[in-house]
Amino acid sequence: MEVQNIVKSNEPPSNGITHNTAAANPIPDEHIPGKLIGAIVAVGSLAFIGILTETVMTVLFPQLMREFGIDTATVQWITTIYLLVVASTMPLSSYLNRKFRHRQLFVAAVALAVLGSLVMIFGHAFPVILVARVIQGIGSGVATPLMINIILEQAPRTKVGRLMGVGSLVITVAPAIGPTVGGAISSILPWRAIFVIVIPVILLISLPVGLTCIEQRRPTEEAHLNPLQFVAIVLSLCGLVMFLNQTGVAISAAVAGGNAVSSAIVAAISLVVGLGSLAFFGWSSHRSFSPLIRLGWLRDPMVLLHLIAYMILPIVGIGFGYVITNLAQLSLGTSAFVAGALVLPGALVGAFFAPAGGMLYDRFGAVRPILGAFCAAICGPILLLAFSMRLTPVTLAGFYFIFGLGYSLGLSNIMTNALKHIDPVFMPDGNAVFNTGLQFGGAAGTALFSTILSMAQSGAGEEGSETFRHATAVGGGWTFATMIAIVAVAICCLAAAFRIGSKRR
Template sequence: MEMCETTAATTAGGAAADERIPMKLIGAIVAVGSLAFIGILTETVMTVLFPQLMREFNVDTATVQWITTIYLLAVAATMPLSSFIKRRFRNKTIFVAAVVLAVLGSLIMIVAQAFPLILAARVIQGIGSGMATPLMMNIILEQSPRSKVGRLMGVGSLVITVAPAIGPTVGGAVTSVLPWRAIFVIVIPIILLISLPVGLKCIQQKHPTEDAVLNPLQFVAIVLALCGLIMFLNQAGVAVGAAVSGGEMTMPALVAVVSLVAGIGSLLFFGWSSRRSFSPLIRLGFLRNRIVLLHLLPYAILPMVGIGFGYVITNLAQLSLGTDAFVAGALVLPGALIGAFCAPIGGMLYDKFGPTRPILTAFAVATFATVLLLVCSMHLTPALLAGLYFIFGLSYALEFSNIMTSALREVPPAFTPDGNAVFQTSMQFGGAAGTALFSTILSVAQAGSGEEGSPEFAHATAVGGAWTFAVMTAICALSVVCLAMAFRLRGRASRSAH
């Protein structure tokens, strides 16, 4: 009897120990997460610097926007490779490569005196960020104790949700006292003195690598698809803005159409080729599961709102409410900070209650916040704008990362890197699409409304804000419907299994 009790106690103690979060795992998340955080942060910091960069390099608005667009293209083109890279190379090798690319890109940004060199540096940084973010998620999904996956995914989501939100604030604060290149001077010591040594000490390899083979035709197809679709969004926005303002729209419209055709054609070819390939770049078989698809759509379109808010709030605050750039960036900060604290809490709620109630409740509140912004859009004050975004940011951060965690429950473990690659790529694309969509809406509303700073222009910007909040509400509502359908299908499948 005593022996049985001792054995049971030992087993229980071993199980409890297995569920503890290893310190090396925390260190690995900190190392890779800080690298990914810096990459995403500098992406949004640069948007605040556009007026200064236009003067320094003597380029116009359409040209300077390529600093962000080309970065997004590099990230979007790299993330689909993450499944192949994860299977082919060791985690530390991937991490060191991402560190080298981040530091090299930052060094070029510091010394470059020509605009093409700035663009080359952004491509290098984009590739590094496109490697780091999926690596962080793969480490969490592979090495976390099962009962702690939700909260650790919440920690990982801080990188994705908080960095874009605080980027405008950081950019405004740093450039108000230092040259813009100081941002990249600051990040290099952080990467080399914190991220690199912690990563080398803590990152572990839990699964052996495979002799995976890169399919070059599929890689070219997915790069063309993502680049074509992002170029379509970018140039379609330019064309619509030019048409409304009476400018020349023929060339951007032509580029948009060609990009759309090339993007959709390449995407269809990639899907067709993947089904027939012995070793596809991304194994897409798990997408036959309707539950996964109903999670994937919200995960792709919600970042349009989550990341787009950073652009919308800063522009509404300056062009409609009359604040300066620093105050406009600071309005985003409360919602971003609450997101930083609450993303891990959302993961804990997932671990305790499962996905259904926490996710649906959080996004119902997020939808309600966008409805309030729509209702109050013509009577906003800076404080009201920040307060309502705070409600949205709290709800969004609580449960966004749990969407992917819930979806990957339906994916066989061997296909987890593929699922991670698809979800991360779709989220990146959604964020880029949101900025392009909302900037186009504001541009259309502002066209023909006088000079910037006039009452007519401010009113037109407020009208554009109302249109934007209406679109945000529709996106959030559609996401809630898709997730409710997914959970209903899962419940039905669970009942039939028993």
Template sequence: MTPPSGDGGTAGAVSDERIPRKLIGAIFAVGSLAFFGILTETVMTVLFPELMRELNVGTATVQWITTIYLLSVAVTMPISSYLKRRFPLKAIFVAAVVLAVVGCVIMIFGHSFPVLIVARIIQGVGSGVATPLMINIILEQSPRTKIGRLMGVGSLVITVAPAIGPTVGGAISSVLPWRAIFVLILPVMVVSLIVGLLCIEQKTPTQFAQLNPLQFLAIVLGLAGLIMALNQAGVAISEAVNGAPFAQSAGIAGASLAIGVLSLLFFGYSSRRSFSPLIRLGILRDPVVLLHLLAYAILPVVGIGFGYVITNLAQLSLGTSAFLAGALVLPGALIGAFFAPVGGVLYDRFGPTRPILSAFAVAIIGPVLLLVFSMRLTPATLAGFYFIFGLSYALGYSNIMTSALSAIPAQFTPDGNAIFNTMLQFGGAAGTTLFSTILTIAQAGAGGEGTPAFAHATAVGGAWTFAAMILICLAAFVALAFAFRIRARRR
């Protein structure tokens, strides 16, 4: 029985294809590795105050703990297509495990800021290898009638890990030293290694592929430049609204943006003329794939940015503790973890159109309610309205990439996987930068933290943030609706 064809209609009777046990083990091994890699991305943000005191660094410096990690992930993911073609899956997996373990060990024993930065670079490369590897295994080895639900399982890693990071970080750091987080991760890495070596199978042969050094350098400079531009633009705006000198940050942001854009233009130009490009970008000529990619890139601005917004609003506007602020994200994240595979089941049964559009039509209700009640929020309503978004987001998000990649030939799936996962990283980085900048602008001139004026200003910034979230969700919904309309016309 063929899988859903993308028409949004019923796929017909679902065959009784069974999911091989070794495939389940492989997804668990690579998925747990990717999960804990992504988890540390947001865990560290809760630890910034403690790290600032221990390492004697300021806010602008300590944020590099997260920024350098995002840079490392972003510049590694584009080469996942090359790695998949060139090396056996087990070799790629073992390399990712080694990088994760080395990074954890350095974080445990490192006692200076530069050493921790090196550790985060190593961890970022490991996570940048593991996440696309998990998706490639699912897309290549899943039974056709089960691909939606298994992609839903993969979505747990991508969406839930960053969402629960603040809760995990706050809970562990309240009772243990912050380094205990990485001590606890190490046994999971060992278990993942054993299971992966036993279960990961090579279903397709490797092939000759060359790593063009100029293309690799261009993609590194391009992605690093854009993320640096986002980061420094946020810093410059924050400095400007607080009356501090901002010329240096603005200059760095402008230069980084220019380098990033020019490098990516060169990469695209070079790829079109290369016999063995790093990423085969031809799939983006299809407007259906391109519109899916647009939605997949901008939705994490809201999905991942929500973790930052809720924890900061709860503490700075509602006066909750750091632990309670992190816990407010947990119900939506956990229910999302449970329902992400359900979204995949709906995809397998009904095709992509109705499950995806229905999920995001409901998801928009969350930020709409938050905007309406923005000046009268309580911790309970903040968590409850996020719950609506988190549930619906989990039901639909992973299906976007599944739907897009179903429209391209199988040999180009690793390239599509690399592009989509790279854009996911940009969305997450942009969300935190955008929303932190909005809150900073709203808080400017409102007095010191803890005063009623500051709390009110933060609530106003929250309202602006929720309005921005609504616009982003609407843009993604429209892009997906147009993609499905084009697909329907083709038939």
């Protein structure tokens, strides 16, 4: 719901108009055009399917590990590479929106979604599956910002917040039901059936509705893309996530008594490439006449601390879906369907309580709603750590529910409060950076937690054995401890940011 709150925070001031004056001149209740609703449905369904298929895959990891003969650290790339591609595409959204017509972008997103699904259906080698995820990630990275841009450009002024709420709900409900859908379908059909079902929905519903309803209200521009800056963003994101992954592989190999040198070298090179590319992007943006993203607003330490918190919290928030579903199957021995269902309560409460967090922000300001929410959220991983060696499916779902409630109440308000302190001229740049950070955090979380579990499972025997289950439970404890540390760092960053803000008053 972050965009909805941003829209509210950027509404023009009242300029001293009293309540009675406003009541005497009420804003007319504007009608939402039918074609706009159709456009939101078409593009929103495409974004929904993209996010749904991303979260569907997490519950299938044990099955995919057996089919392709790969370990935990390798299979997680099905999700991680998707999130990386989405994160890499997000910075292009402003350029694409100015350069191309909405209908062109929509058709491109449809084509990529269908092509990616076809490759998933017919691909029988793990590298081919990864290529399909790259294709699907590009399509989702185009569709999601397109939906937001259509709403912001074409919605009646009095209905922008309401329609943005609908758009945000589409984006948040998909991750909530993804693991459950994946578990349900895979329990009765081959996992590829998920993508067989997706293609007709896209071609028979999303495509015709979009071609009929999507309209162009603004002219396109002669926008120019800085390819070096775009490559630098991609390399920085990939390098940092690869560093996390290969560090875990090296440690796992060392624990198992294998050769860890090659993985350690790759990890070191990835870290240098990631940090070097990030530094180059910052330097290039500062010197460029037309940078891909303007970064001058990050000089404000208050905004920067908000960004750090917003980037690291999704490591826990999105990574939790991977941890719950895999811990349930590999340690507790549940089916894929049950494992997916365990995520549903916590994820759904996260989807539907985000608007409540925005209402609390509007009423009480930033400090209490945000810090209170994350003080509640951290109780979830604390309880999971305390019970890590004697968890049951019920306690696993219940403690995750606690985290999901606090996380949903507070996360969107971080972005809202940060962008409130940015010059409106730089609002598109702030949106791009925060949304890219959100996707990167999710990719990093999946890579980090799969690495921790893989380290614990190394040398523990065959999957399904008692020693393997015990090792997975131990890895779960390490994971929950890491989550606690991450949330604690985020709370400290936010507290420091609020202290800086209070001194400015």
